[in-house]
Amino acid sequence: MINQFQKSNALYQRALKTIPLASQTFSKSAMMYVNGVSPLFIDHGKGAYVWDVDGNQYIDYVSALMPVILGYCDEDINRAIIEQLDKGIIFSLSSELEIALSEKLVELIPCAEMVRFGKNGSDATSAAIRIARAYNGRDKVAVAGYHGWHDWYIGSTARHLGVPDAVRGLTETFKYNDAESLETLLKNSPNEFSAVILEPDGAVPVNSEFLQQVRGLTEKYGVVLIFDEIVTGFRIHMGGAQAFYGVVPDLATFGKAMGNGMPISAIVGQQRFMKKMDDIFFSGTFGGETLSLVASLATIHKLEEKKAVSVFSQLGNMMMIGVEKLIAIHQMSHVLSVSGGAWWPRITVAPTEALTVLDITSLFRQSLISQGLLLGGGFNFSLAHSDAGVADDTLSRLDASVEQLQYYLNSDKPMQHLAGDPIQPVFQVRK
Ligand SMILES: Cc1ncc(COP(=O)(O)O)c(C=O)c1O
Structure with a gap:
């Protein structure tokens, strides 16, 4: 004891x-x-x-x-990190490792045609929201889960101290597994919602028709559908819940388990959305840090192998x-x-x-x-x-x-x- x-x-x-x-x-x-x-x-x-x-x-x-x-x-991941450490942690230009990992994610994840990397899950979800807003020029976001610490999301929770009211007003919550509650939001604010972001499974198990219904509603109302796979990724299926349930979103976010603890996340999605990343600002000093990239490649390899x-x-x-x-x-x-x-x-x-x-x-x-x-x-x-x-x-x-x-x-x-x-x-x- x-x-x-x-x-x-x-x-x-x-x-x-x-x-x-x-x-x-x-x-x-x-x-x-x-x-x-x-x-x-x-x-x-x-x-x-x-x-x-x-x-x-x-x-x-x-x-x-x-x-x-x-x-x-884990010995394999530690070895991969140590070998890379001898070559360099981060460089002044991009490395081939970024391409290798993006190609791997494109191979595994149904919606992934293009990929960018971040360091935290919140980087990825916030980037996905910015892409959606840039894509359709709308501001509002509908949420039904946890999506990180940034203003656009945390303003919709009880712990919103420090988030301006103007920002809080742009995010609305709907009920998980309840497509009607989402449709009510979208119908009541025509052409205002840019994106719907949700966890495609989780602590409350998803009802798979719900995912289909959400896919249908986002298409009907011209809203970008983002699956936040930061928990589901590499756990429910190597391609995320979208591969497990066969419902393909426009964009998706991965993080947490990608590198067995190394700080790395990813925004993936269909090219027509991801190409907006050429124009929006998503750019950071540590984006291509190599220890996390090799850890992620080695982690995904081992998850597949085992x-x-x-x-x-x-x-x-x-x-x-x-x-x-x-x-x-x-x-x-x-x-x-x-x-x-x-x-x-x-x-x-x-x-x-x-x-x-x-x-x-x-x-x-x-x-x-x-x-x-x-x-x-x-x-x-x-x-x-x-x-x-x-x-x-x-x-x-x-x-x-x-x-x-x-x-x-x-x-x-x-x-x-x-x-x-x-x-x-x-x-x-x-x-
Ligand atoms: C579903 C989901 N999305 C986003 C996040 C935010 O990720 P991070 O804490 O790495 O910024 C989390 C973290 O718990 C999460 O569970």
């Missing part, structure tokens, strides 16, 4: 003095963990495991928020069955359930009369940490999770975590067992 966090707690106090939030990312920050009894700083990782600064070991299903798709310190997509779905099916059994054994089905597709299974929490979702999630996360499991909502698989023994190790740690939650919830005052402040939401987008 893990209960030593002295170094993490000390580093947190030190970080607070010079780093707002004490983290670079909301989802990696102290807000997401029960204060005082959680690791806040990782020292190193190998395969499916990470070790915190206090020396505690965890099976990591957060996978650094999904970029780690092969495992930590048939990763089918490994993930087998792993997911097994994990879903295993977790459902544990929930039944510990009589927790009133608060815990398994949801999502096999490529990205999730444990979903429901409230009780006395406790909110955040209360129960906090108690559960405390239990998971104490058993050595880093697990947010979803199982963010890497190939290393399919290594011998990892799945059994996971299920036995989950068994102990669910049993601990059962003990907490069956006690008179469950929240008295929470050793720190409850976790806090950043905002909810995946409803």
Whole structure:
């Protein structure tokens, strides 16, 4: 049982003095963990495991928020990076690596005729929106998911402080899996919507007719359709959800898992849209940085070679069955359930009369940490999770975590067992 966090707690106090939030990312920050009894700083990782600064070991299903798709310190990717490091990290002109990776993405992704690279998912989604606006001369955007930190999107969420009202007014949300709610938006503002951007599958599994309907509506109203495949890319299918469901968007964005953790993203799409990139401004110092390009080429090669997509779905099916059994054994089905597709299974929490979702999630996360499991909502698989023994190790740690939650919830005052402040939401987008 893990209960030593002295170094993490000390580093947190030190970080607070010079780093707002004490983290670079909301989802990696102290807000997401029960204060005082959680690791806040990782020292190193190998395969499916990470070790915190206090020396505690965890099976990591957060996978650094999904970029780690092969495992930590994958030897093939490390070798590719080290070989390139000896040639140069970045140059004063473009490199052939950019062409090689763009050709690979064109081969894999149905809508991809041309490709540009960015460093974050937000670079890619913002570029796609700019292309759409340049293409049809309209300003409004319809969204139904999470699409990054830039003004055009974040203005539509509850955490919009600092985004001008004029910008906020240009983005509207519609309901996921509800084509009617999208049509209402498009119909009520004729010729105003430039783009519809959505995650083509995710935490809420998509209804495949919905994607067809959205494709039809965007054509009917002359709106650019963008699939944000930053989560789905290389996980549900090597060509993204568009290849899996057979619905081809105009533009699509990829990121996260492309380079097993190296910072790289891509905007891909049909030529008539992508050619607008000759004229819009999308240009940055680090755009052609080579370590990320070689990491991405090597990652995609290994994912194909190891048939990763089918490994993930087998792993997911097994994990879903295993977790459902544990929930039944510990009589927790009133608060815990398994949801999502096999490529990205999730444990979903429901409230009780006395406790909110955040209360129960906090108690559960405390239990998971104490058993050595880093697990947010979803199982963010890497190939290393399919290594011998990892799945059994996971299920036995989950068994102990669910049993601990059962003990907490069956006690008179469950929240008295929470050793720190409850976790806090950043905002909810995946409803
Ligand atoms: C679907 C989706 N789009 C866009 C982004 C933004 O990517 P990044 O955080 O790399 O800027 C994310 C990040 O979580 C995401 O999940």
